[in-house]
Amino acid sequence: MAAELLEVKGYYPSNKPGVEPQRPCRPINLTNLMYLSSATNRITVIWGNYGKSYSAGLYLVRQLTSAELLQRLKTIGVKHPELCKTLVKEKLRLDPDSEIATTGVSVSLTCPLVKMRLAVPCQAETCAHPECFDAVFYLQMNEKKPTWMCPVCDKPAAYDQLIIDGLLSKILMECQEADKIEFLVDGSSCPIKIEKERSCSPQCPILVIGSIPSPKEIT
Numbered sequence: 182m183a184a185e186l187l188e189v190k191g192y193y194p195s196n197k198p199g200v201e202p203q204r205p206c207r208p209i210n211l212t213n214l215m216y217l218s219s220a221t222n223r224i225t226v227i228w229g230n231y232g233k234s235y236s237a238g239l240y241l242v243r244q245l246t247s248a249e250l251l252q253r254l255k256t257i258g259v260k261h262p263e264l265c266k267t268l269v270k271e272k273l274r275l276d277p278d279s280e281i282a283t284t285g286v287s288v289s290l291t292c293p294l295v296k297m298r299l300a301v302p303c304q305a306e307t308c309a310h311p312e313c314f315d316a317v318f319y320l321q322m323n324e325k326k327p328t329w330m331c332p333v334c335d336k337p338a339a340y341d342q343l344i345i346d347g348l349l350s351k352i353l354m355e356c357q358e359a360d361k362i363e364f365l366v367d368g369s370s371c372p373i374k375i376e377k378e379r380s381c382s383p384q385c386p387i388l389v390i391g392s393i394p395s396p397k398e399i400t
Contacts, residue, residue, distance in 0.1 A: 265348035305338035
């Protein structure tokens with residue numbers, strides 16, 4: 182096979198001379214250019230001289246779909262409700278450097294990504310907040326455009342750090358009508374249902390223009 186030059190796609194060139202162009206952290210697929218038999222493959226990487234050192238890696242991988250990743254997460258990534266309850270209590274514990282004690286925290290049961298009720302509550306083990314996002318939509322979005330950032334705190338949330346919140350999963354099944362819950366310091370929770378605003382007419386007598394109300398109507 183003759184040598185073929187493959188340009189890096191999807192990078193953002195800079196208009197300033199000597200400034201390194203930026204590109205998304207997405208791997209380049211070389212499958213169509215490689216010998217998949219016993220033949221020898223030779224790869225040469227050429228990049229501009231911007232006064233930095235670079236490293237390149239070649240990986241033989243099998244791409245997994247978001248559905249496969251979700252099934253794997255459901256199999257090995259579910260955290261027991263009691264462990265989740267312990268973590269909630271730790272997060273609500275009084276900070277030694279603070280004079281204000283937290284008696285409870287309100288947690289939404291809506292996914293911040295799609296504004297729909299959570300189905301598979303998920304978060305990264307490194308996240309310090311009790312709020313979750315939906316694992317289904319999170320994996321689907323990262324399948325199309327991998328960023329792996331928590332939509333709640335905007336911090337890295339890689340796949341191998343994800344866990345399914347067993348406590349919140351249980352609460353979602355038990356509180357079908359709740360929009361939010363409140364976690365208390367002892368780890369217990371209570372549902373919070375947000376009532377929709379209703380337009381109610383005031384309870385007062387209706388006066389017809391041109392008529393004289395009677396004393397009974399005024400009272």
